[in-house]
Amino acid sequence: MSGFLTASSVEEALALAAADAAANANAADVQTERAGAAAAPGAAGVETDGAEALRVLDLHCDTLDRLVLSGDPTVPGGFYEHNAGVPRARMSRLDDNDGDVSLARTAAFRWCQCFAVFVPDQLRGDAAWALFERVRGFWEAERARCADKLAAVRDGEEVRAAFAAGKTAGVLTVEGCSFLEDDAAAEVRLDALAAAGVRMATLTWNAPNALGSGHDTDAGLTAFGRRMVRGLEARGIAVDASHLNDAGFRDLLDAAELPFACSHSNARAVCGHPRNLEDWQLREIAARGGVVGLNFHRGFLRDDGADATPDDLLRHADRILNVAGEGALALGSDYDGSDVPSWLTPCDAVVTLHERFAGAFGRATADRIFFGNAARFLFGL
Numbered sequence: 001m002s003g004f005l006t007a008s009s010v011e012e013a014l015a016l017a018a019a020d021a022a023a024n025a026n027a028a029d030v031q032t033e034r035a036g037a038a039a040a041p042g043a044a045g046v047e048t049d050g051a052e053a054l055r056v057l058d059l060h061c062d063t064l065d066r067l068v069l070s071g072d073p074t075v076p077g078g079f080y081e082h083n084a085g086v087p088r089a090r091m092s093r094l095d096d097n098d099g100d101v102s103l104a105r106t107a108a109f110r111w112c113q114c115f116a117v118f119v120p121d122q123l124r125g126d127a128a129w130a131l132f133e134r135v136r137g138f139w140e141a142e143r144a145r146c147a148d149k150l151a152a153v154r155d156g157e158e159v160r161a162a163f164a165a166g167k168t169a170g171v172l173t174v175e176g177c178s179f180l181e182d183d184a185a186a187e188v189r190l191d192a193l194a195a196a197g198v199r200m201a202t203l204t205w206n207a208p209n210a211l212g213s214g215h216d217t218d219a220g221l222t223a224f225g226r227r228m229v230r231g232l233e234a235r236g237i238a239v240d241a242s243h244l245n246d247a248g249f250r251d252l253l254d255a256a257e258l259p260f261a262c263s264h265s266n267a268r269a270v271c272g273h274p275r276n277l278e279d280w281q282l283r284e285i286a287a288r289g290g291v292v293g294l295n296f297h298r299g300f301l302r303d304d305g306a307d308a309t310p311d312d313l314l315r316h317a318d319r320i321l322n323v324a325g326e327g328a329l330a331l332g333s334d335y336d337g338s339d340v341p342s343w344l345t346p347c348d349a350v351v352t353l354h355e356r357f358a359g360a361f362g363r364a365t366a367d368r369i370f371f372g373n374a375a376r377f378l379f380g381l
């Protein structure tokens, strides 16, 4: 979740519309190039000639919260306001919806999606846990209802089985551990996360909580936060340092004993937003065997606020590849929780990005970015 862009003035709205038009023109150029090159992919955007479908592992989306909370004005986070114009019936099901990610869109790929339960900063302790349970309940209900299309996975064998059965693989993750507080409930809740199949969790969102802080403050990890890092690791839940501020990141380098991820963060050298990563952070993540998921949020792609083009994503990918090497870059779309360029949504549009990556870095590297690096990190594949 990165928050949704709000056009607070007519000028801003017009600027956004103009940027959209420019991006669409750019996307049209890409389509033209592609059509001229080889057999263009079909509508599903995947392979032709019997080749295996493109593999995708996306480390972060907010689809669960969006579907659960779009109809609920009482929960903070912006989902209700953002989706006010979308018919409720079109924003309620995982298999088919008008959001960015749906099983209807992922079906033609071998797609593994990390589905985050996003916990807004305004909720703490029991209230935060109640929201986690509410969204997890939706996930359980949807995976049961869509069992012919979706398999919840925790390890490499389950990913392989899901793909072999032609199903989308879904991984439960957490964004914002503000339900963990320094009391007896913390260990119980860590156990419950592991039992629910959670495989990765960010410690914070943007504001401070009992563990540490996002970029709203300069405070590092608390002693409790350091204990929770080890508590997550001990349960096979990867620590996700996206949203953590720089002081907290430095503290995490001491506290973490296992590789960790930044599931949805870009290169700060390319776009200076504090949610993006400095080169030294990229190097540390890579040196420890972690991964960085490329975020599609417009605000993290360009400093000037203009709509992002494929070249902007290439610039971030190029920087991360150069600084962190070939083994660290992955995808962390932030679908359904941010403002994604129109040419990158809904999610099956990523085939355009894969083609651009393959053209710039080679097919093998594009495949590692799209699947291999994250699959190694999460599943040892």
Ligand SMILES: [Zn+2]
Pocket (backbone or CB within 6 Å): 001, 002, 175, 243, 264
């Ligand atoms: Zn986020």
